Amino acid sequence: MGITCEEVWRDISDYVDDELDQKQRAVLEEHFAKCRHCAAVLEGTCNVIRLYRDERVLAPPKGFHDRLHARLNQKLNQGPDERIHPSRRAVLAWALAAAAAVPLGFALFSAKRFILPGLEHQSPTGSPGSPAVKGLVAVSLDANNKIFHIPNCPYLHNKLKFLSVEEAIRQGYSPCPICIGKRKLEKKG
Amino acid sequence: MTDNTESNARNDRIRATEENLIGRILDGEKDLFLELIRPYQRTVYATLITMLRSKEDAEDVTQDVLLKALARLHQFRREAAFGTWLIQIAINETRMRKRKMRHGTMFSLTSAADDDGAYVPKDFADWREIPSEALERLETREALAKALALLEEHYRLAFILRDVNELSITETANVLGITRGAVKTRLRRARLMLRDILSPGLQQGGQVGLAFKEVRNPWE
Numbered sequence: 001m002g003i004t005c006e007e008v009w010r011d012i013s014d015y016v017d018d019e020l021d022q023k024q025r026a027v028l029e030e031h032f033a034k035c036r037h038c039a040a041v042l043e044g045t046c047n048v049i050r051l052y053r054d055e056r057v058l059a060p061p062k063g064f065h066d067r068l069h070a071r072l073n074q075k076l077n078q079g080p081d082e083r084i085h086p087s088r089r090a091v092l093a094w095a096l097a098a099a100a101a102v103p104l105g106f107a108l109f110s111a112k113r114f115i116l117p118g119l120e121h122q123s124p125t126g127s128p129g130s131p132a133v134k135g136l137v138a139v140s141l142d143a144n145n146k147i148f149h150i151p152n153c154p155y156l157h158n159k160l161k162f163l164s165v166e167e168a169i170r171q172g173y174s175p176c177p178i179c180i181g182k183r184k185l186e187k188k189g
Numbered sequence: 190m191t192d193n194t195e196s197n198a199r200n201d202r203i204r205a206t207e208e209n210l211i212g213r214i215l216d217g218e219k220d221l222f223l224e225l226i227r228p229y230q231r232t233v234y235a236t237l238i239t240m241l242r243s244k245e246d247a248e249d250v251t252q253d254v255l256l257k258a259l260a261r262l263h264q265f266r267r268e269a270a271f272g273t274w275l276i277q278i279a280i281n282e283t284r285m286r287k288r289k290m291r292h293g294t295m296f297s298l299t300s301a302a303d304d305d306g307a308y309v310p311k312d313f314a315d316w317r318e319i320p321s322e323a324l325e326r327l328e329t330r331e332a333l334a335k336a337l338a339l340l341e342e343h344y345r346l347a348f349i350l351r352d353v354n355e356l357s358i359t360e361t362a363n364v365l366g367i368t369r370g371a372v373k374t375r376l377r378r379a380r381l382m383l384r385d386i387l388s389p390g391l392q393q394g395g396q397v398g399l400a401f402k403e404v405r406n407p408w409e
Contacts, residue, residue, distance in 0.1 A: 010307055017358060058353065059330075
């Protein structure tokens with residue numbers, strides 16, 4: 001049984017989302033095979049989704065990751081917050097300590113920011129002394145190629161292992177042209 | 190309804206990795222938080238910039254949201270995916286800010302009327318694929334941002350949650366507090382409208398189509 005173009009447009013989005021039952025799918029596919037217009041609408045819809053999914057689109061501005069990580073690191077380095085009810089004297093002691101820590105913290109924070117700006121993960125070259133989390137790259141354990149990726153690369157799949165760039169290179173992995181190549185391009189641009 | 194099984198398997202893997210990370214962060218390995226949020230930095234920012242429309246505001250709120258997520262990580266209930274939980278915080282936070290800033294019109298997710306009427310794609314059969322390589326050009330990226338900004342907010346949000354944050358339809362419905370049916374209606378509209386706006390030969394608004402040179406970033 002045939003289906004009109006209007007009916008196809010109504011269902012096209014659900015088709016893309018795989019929200020139709022098998023029978024409806026088959027009817028739509030039969031229509032796409034015959035109707036050039038609807039096939040173009042489908043193609044365009046998929047293209048739109050693919051484009052917006054790309055991480056270059058609506059991407060954060062330059063310096064975003066540095067600023068974010070600086071703020072998070074500051075928070076993370078505050079240590080565990082203990083929520084026991086402190087006595088008055090303890091409150092006073094803490095207040096004094098805190099007052100002393102502010103300039104110190106600020107000094108550390110600025111030092112980190114200005115002296116070691118390369119620690120951020122955007123530069124996957126990493127540095128030997130950086131904490132474990134930074135400069136990590138990911139590899140797919142069951143992939144048959146030896147390529148390392150930035151951990152959120154869409155070309156990563158299956159079982160992941162995280163390791164440092166140095167380690168990855170030592171083990172014979174080479175950088176993913178998609179995620180790492182792209183970052184390089186972005187930096188140039 | 191059936192989501193496709195391949196992406197389900199992928200989501201299960203991501204979820205397992207994230208739950209492991211969250212457990213370790215809560216056990217004291219706080220540095221791993223950066224690892225946990227890495228895949229979401231852009232999607233949270235992308236969502237917020239479509240709601241706030243200024244790069245500075247979007248960046249500020251993104252930072253606040255991620256810090257909030259860190260502080261509340263112990264409240265994370267594992268029945269939701271981490272990404273869904275995070276974007277929920279982001280949206281709530283933004284709604285609150287907008288209310289405080291008294292942006293002319295009140296921000297509303299539910300009262301927005303859904304245009305349930307059929308949307309007729311423009312008669313434009315020779316859709317020319319926009320290749321991913323075109324995204325290397327700033328003007329292409331700006332045209333995409335501008336096209337999205339032309340949609341009404343309820344369409345924009347459904348689209349950004351489902352197609353940029355890659356939430357499922359059910360998760361999108363939960364985050365927005367609307368039905369799955371409403372999500373599907375909004376998605377249909379949003380996707381078809383974006384396709385029309387971006388059609389190279391179609392002069393919607395006279396300036397957005399990718400064939401045009403002069404495209405300005407609406408958020409600047």
